[in-house]
Amino acid sequence: MAYYIGTNKECTDYNQEVTAGENYHGTTTHWSDIIENPTQVQYAVIKNDKYPSDMDEVEVLPESWHPPMPSIED
Amino acid sequence: MSIGLGIGNSIGGKISGFGGGSTTYLLDTYSGAAAAYSVFQLSSTATNSLRARRSSDNVEQDIGFVGGTLDTSALEAFTNSIFENALEFDGVDDNVSFTSVSKPALTNGLCFGFWVNFPSTPNSEYILGDAGNTNQWFRWNNSGAATFRSRSAGAATTTFTFPAISTSTWYYIAVSLNGGVNEMWINGTKYTGDTDNYDNENISFDRIGLGNANYGQFILDELFIKVASSLTQQNVDDLYNLGLGATATSVIASPNLYYKLNESGTDTTAVDASGNSNNGTLNSFPASGMWVSHPGGNYDAFVTTYYDQSGNSSNITQTSASIQPKIVSAGVVVTSGGVPAVKFDGVNDYLSNTVDLYGESRLDQFFLTDTDGDTAYIFPNSSITSYYGMIAYSGNTNTSTSSLYGSPTFYSNGSAVDMTNRGTVYTDTNGRKVISHIDAVTSIWPEYRFGFWSSGFLNFGGSMSALVAYTSDQSANRVGIETVLDSLYNP
Numbered sequence: 308m309a310y311y312i313g314t315n316k317e318c319t320d321y322n323q324e325v326t327a328g329e330n331y332h333g334t335t336t337h338w339s340d341i342i343e344n345p346t347q348v349q350y351a352v353i354k355n356d357k358y359p360s361d362m363d364e365v366e367v368l369p370e371s372w373h374p375p376m377p378s379i380e381d
Numbered sequence: 382m383s384i385g386l387g388i389g390n391s392i393g394g395k396i397s398g399f400g401g402g403s404t405t406y407l408l409d410t411y412s413g414a415a416a417a418y419s420v421f422q423l424s425s426t427a428t429n430s431l432r433a434r435r436s437s438d439n440v441e442q443d444i445g446f447v448g449g450t451l452d453t454s455a456l457e458a459f460t461n462s463i464f465e466n467a468l469e470f471d472g473v474d475d476n477v478s479f480t481s482v483s484k485p486a487l488t489n490g491l492c493f494g495f496w497v498n499f500p501s502t503p504n505s506e507y508i509l510g511d512a513g514n515t516n517q518w519f520r521w522n523n524s525g526a527a528t529f530r531s532r533s534a535g536a537a538t539t540t541f542t543f544p545a546i547s548t549s550t551w552y553y554i555a556v557s558l559n560g561g562v563n564e565m566w567i568n569g570t571k572y573t574g575d576t577d578n579y580d581n582e583n584i585s586f587d588r589i590g591l592g593n594a595n596y597g598q599f600i601l602d603e604l605f606i607k608v609a610s611s612l613t614q615q616n617v618d619d620l621y622n623l624g625l626g627a628t629a630t631s632v633i634a635s636p637n638l639y640y641k642l643n644e645s646g647t648d649t650t651a652v653d654a655s656g657n658s659n660n661g662t663l664n665s666f667p668a669s670g671m672w673v674s675h676p677g678g679n680y681d682a683f684v685t686t687y688y689d690q691s692g693n694s695s696n697i698t699q700t701s702a703s704i705q706p707k708i709v710s711a712g713v714v715v716t717s718g719g720v721p722a723v724k725f726d727g728v729n730d731y732l733s734n735t736v737d738l739y740g741e742s743r744l745d746q747f748f749l750t751d752t753d754g755d756t757a758y759i760f761p762n763s764s765i766t767s768y769y770g771m772i773a774y775s776g777n778t779n780t781s782t783s784s785l786y787g788s789p790t791f792y793s794n795g796s797a798v799d800m801t802n803r804g805t806v807y808t809d810t811n812g813r814k815v816i817s818h819i820d821a822v823t824s825i826w827p828e829y830r831f832g833f834w835s836s837g838f839l840n841f842g843g844s845m846s847a848l849v850a851y852t853s854d855q856s857a858n859r860v861g862i863e864t865v866l867d868s869l870y871n872p
């Protein structure tokens with residue numbers, strides 16, 4: 308599973324393109340959720356192989372996209 | 382695994398042994414669940430287990446139970462095409478002969494259907510005929526018309542016209558002639574012919590690819606014929622199945638003839654799947670090469686909704702296609718320990734409850750899960766990452782629950798889990814287990830999720846066959862519920 312990284316608008320537009328192309332109906336309403344980087348102003352969307360994009364592509368999201376590890380609690 | 386506490390015996394998702402041997406169900410016995418999701422039928426009133434989206438065209442369908450367990454046959458039939466091979470006719474002399482299928486006079490109705498693909502623009506391609514009667518046939522005239530004929534003169538022909546079809550494309554064709562209502566469908570769209578009434582006609586077919594001493598060039602698949610019968614729109618929709626097809630015998634009761642045309646290689650017989658043993662004989666075909674693939678395929682299906690069986694309509698759903706957990710992989714229902722299981726990929730997949738289970742001051746939960754070798758996972762959790770339940774982490778020695786989950790007691794296969802160490806939790810809960818969380822709290826959670834915590838790690842990779850949750854104290858029922866779930870998981 309790969310991701311495209313771009314602006315919020317780029318990711319949203321891509322998601323809308325895939326959603327329109329796939330003609331979802333029923334419970335399914337869209338292709339992907341937009342993922343926000345918790346530390347930077349960056350967004351990602353899951354890639355659909357049928358819909359190429361010029362956005363940067365990564366196979367996995369780097370650690371900077373991970374939320375803080377759950378804290379130690381007793 | 383087995384908890385080893387016997388309270389009756391499981392039979393396909395039901396429990397026998399309670400109430401003097403009558404069949405009962407987990408939720409009928411341990412009533413009061415806030416929500417329950419399972420591939421097993423947990424309640425006598427439960428209708429559906431889950432709603433699936435198939436990958437081929439994104440169509441969704443509810444899937445119920447058979448024998449107390451997810452109806453895997455219905456799910457696979459919904460997901461996969463029926464096609465395998467088809468038979469290619471050269472239009473020169475190829476034909477299939479069979480014992481005549483006849484509609485005597487004074488019987489009402491005749492119908493037939495098939496998948497067809499014309500490699501070149503059709504030009505009087507005879508699909509059905511009678512070797513002894515040159516005036517009985519069904520012919521594809523050209524790209525936009527097809528004709529049925531029953532005799533030499535009088536009200537004896539019906540021509541259907543339609544928008545031009547394409548070459549090298551598969552179409553599902555169905556024809557129904559009954560009491561002057563003459564209809565033909567192409568991929569489920571109906572075209573109506575004239576009102577000639579064929580009920581009083583003697584009509585018979587004994588050839589495919591030959592009629593009126595002429596032949597037809599096409600590829601044919603899944604041909605059925607039935608006399609004294611007609612088709613409805615629903616019949617045709619079911620047979621077409623949005624392009625995936627359905628076996629004729631699953632839609633039409635007792636067809637007179639049904640050739641799946643799935644033979645291969647040098648086979649010279651088309652086997653009749655109607656039960657009437659009217660096999661067809663291939664005439665004038667080449668020694669091989671006539672059985673060709675009809676592309677279709679086996680697909681994946683994903684869970685859009687895991688239905689609540691408690692009666693509270695508290696379903697868990699996923700509206701985003703890319704992160705729906707999988708229930709059918711390459712045409713086969715996912716299983717764990719021999720029973721169906723909803724598979725989470727450990728990367729993004731999750732199901733969400735925004736109806737209930739969050740905002741609870743007490744939550745007792747029972748999970749049937751099977752982890753698949755993750756190094757770490759969380760369940761359950763919420764949309765805010767600091768709100769989570771159990772953390773299992775291979776080799777990690779930190780403590781393992783959030784204060785925002787209360788102070789629940791955890792059990793794995795009926796034994797208490799030491800929750801002060803994530804590594805211990807991992808060891809105790811990894812693999813296929815019945816996991817219980819007794820007296821958890823989700824008071825300030827804005828959502829209840831299962832499967833996904835973050836983009837990167839601590840997501841649940843594995844399968845879940847059941848989740849039963851109560852908002853009341855189930856300490857006294859814990860062993861009983863665990864035992865039933867265990868017996869369901871280990872049939």
